[in-house]
Amino acid sequence: MNNLKKVMAAALLVPSLAYAEPENRQALFGETHVHTKLSFDAFIFGNRNGPDEAYRYAKGEAIKHPAGFDMQLPVPLDFQANTDHAMYLGMVPAMFDETSSVAQHPVAIALRTAKSASERRTAFGSMLPYIGQQVEDDLLDMDIVRSAWADTLTASERHNQPGTFTAFNAYEYTSSQDRFENLHRNVIFEGAAPKEPYSRLISKNPENLWRWMDSLRDKGMDSIAIPHNSNGSDGYMFWDKTYDGKEIDQQYSALRMRNEPIVEVSQVKGTSETHPLLSPNDEFANFEIMPYQIATWFESKIQGSYVREAYRRGLQLQAEGKGNPFKFGLISASDTHVGAGAFTENNYWSKIGMVDFSGKLRGSVELSWVERLGGQIFRLRNMWTQYNLPEAASTGLAPKNPAPGFLHMQWSSWGASGLAGVWAEENTRKSIFAAMRRKETFATSGPRLRVRFFAGYGLNEAMLSDPQLVQKSYDLGVPMGSDLVIQKNDAPSFLAWATRDPLSAPLQRLQIIKGWVDADGNSHEAIYDIACAGGAPVDAETNRCPDNNAQVDIATCDYSADTGADELKAHWRDPQFDASENAFYYIRGIENPTCRWSTWDAIRAGSPVNPSLATSIQERVWSSPIWLEH
Secondary structure, eight states: EEEEEEHHHHHSOOOOOOOGGGGGGGGEEEEEEEEOOOSSSHHHHTOOHHHHHHHHHTTTTOEOOSSOEEESSSOOOSSSOOOOOOOOTTTHHHHHHHTTTTTTTHHHHHHHHSSSSSHHHHHHHHHHHHHHHHHOOOOOHHHHHHHHHHHHHHHHHHOHHHTTBBBEOOEEEEBBBBSSOOOEEEEEEESSOSSSOOOOTOOOHHHHHHHHHHHTTTOOOEEEEOOOGGGGGGTTTTTBBOTTTTTHHHHHHHHHHHHHOOEEEEEEEEEOOTTTTOOTTTTTTTOOOOOTTSSSSSOOOOSSSOOOHHHHHHHHHHTSSSSOOTTTTEEEOOOOOOOOOOOOOGGGGOOSSTTTTTTTHHHOOOOHHHHHHHHHHHHHHHHSSSSSSOOOSSSSSHHHHHHHOOOEEEEEOOOOOOOOOOOOOOSSHHHHHHHHHTOEEEESSSSEEEEEEEESSOOOOGGGGTHHHHHHHHHEEEETEEEEEETTTTEEEEOOOOOOOTTSEEEEEEEEEEEOOOOOOEEEEEEEEEEEGOOOOOTTTTTTOOOOOEOTTTTTOOOEEEEOBBBEEEEEOOOOOOTOOOOOEEEEOOOOOEEEEEEHHHHHHHHHHHHHSSSEEEOOOEOOOOEEEE
């Protein structure tokens, strides 16, 4: 019996935990987007942490960053999925093993023997044409891929501890449209997984991935795909056409929603909730915007790239009789490529190992005159890509001209995000996966904020102080991620509840975001503050909380405010409710301002703050929506 079979056999001896009632569901926090040394890019960036190290980090142990320092969580996670790239899985580590079947390939020799940054760039560039193909070639050895996949599955089985820590079998499907448009998905299995993953080398069309997932489901292997970095998709992630440019229909919508019930709304490479140009009346829309296509300086088209707009477009498609292919729940993740997510602003190591491990490389710490005059800026700017790409974006949200003395890198616009939250009966694969499938999930920008959200016709304000609030809300309404049928042309009630992370700043406000489609087929959105720190009343005209004088001292990162809340609760009914209109609603809870990672970097290095970068941040949590339908 091989190691994987032994571990799986042992797992069968663990007694099944009894399911609790819905009101006893607990908030569990986890990570669904982790790259280890088995990913081709992570290994090249210096990562030598494998699947076991990544899980040990999630459980609270310290592991090493490629630059040599320790990485450790202040509080362990509840669950994790290691999601290495399926294409060329394990191939680059094999290229560095002189005894492997691919060790003598020219690409392998070039990677293994490269000494300078320039040689490494050239060697990496020679590998890109192979990765972009869809055939098995003279470099790709599928036996190595299958062996690496088996190691991935063995590690997840070994670290999965029902009731204590959940380790999912998972991988990343790394697709695109033509060149750099990000159409990546993380594929998470409920339990058993196939002998090899489905990669872009088989097909770049995500619809074919979904069909493959359907075929596995028929064999008893359930899975979901989680799109990520729609902000870098150049408008294709939420395009109103199929991958091949055909019209969306009900069959497409059903296929997508069956396989993609949730979407990653925030991570290191930016937040994809919305954009200031899409939501001009949302003063909190400009949050950790990364405006480029992945690994380039090409700007990403805004339309079709952000989740809130996709929600609105989904309602329009539904009104046209095409179904709603964008009815996603929300989570966040890190997309770390060092086996360990940096979820906090004050202990940030970014994402890509030796490429961005220091403040100078990230553009947050001023370079010395020697570094400037020595041409370091040019060499570092070109470390990621081999292409002669335009340097600036035209959105106005990232600096076209960096401040003198600082690097201007794509990763200067990255952030310390984020974490996935689920409401699950128990810490097991079955329970967490079920929460993801029913979309009872929430997303945070890093802190362990909690949020609950219910809608129904029996909910009332008195329930906010009722000890049985949660039980009654489940009995009389529906939770986040659900549909609610409009009854008797009457507006339902919403109950919203957010609690702070004790290791982070207090809450400033609780909001409801609404989107709807009118009788003419036009989509709209509105933002309502529904609870304010200190119990302050919401202004009836602006629907906003009053200023609570929240401030941050960027010299020390001390923060203060007149008010701040440990929790915010509200009962709310839509003042603009129209029974003829389908709509969606979700919660956004926002903290008082704190220092951004770039400011922490500057303080620790004794450097002036880079004026091109934001100095503060307002961490937040998003619930999955509730949809009102006829």
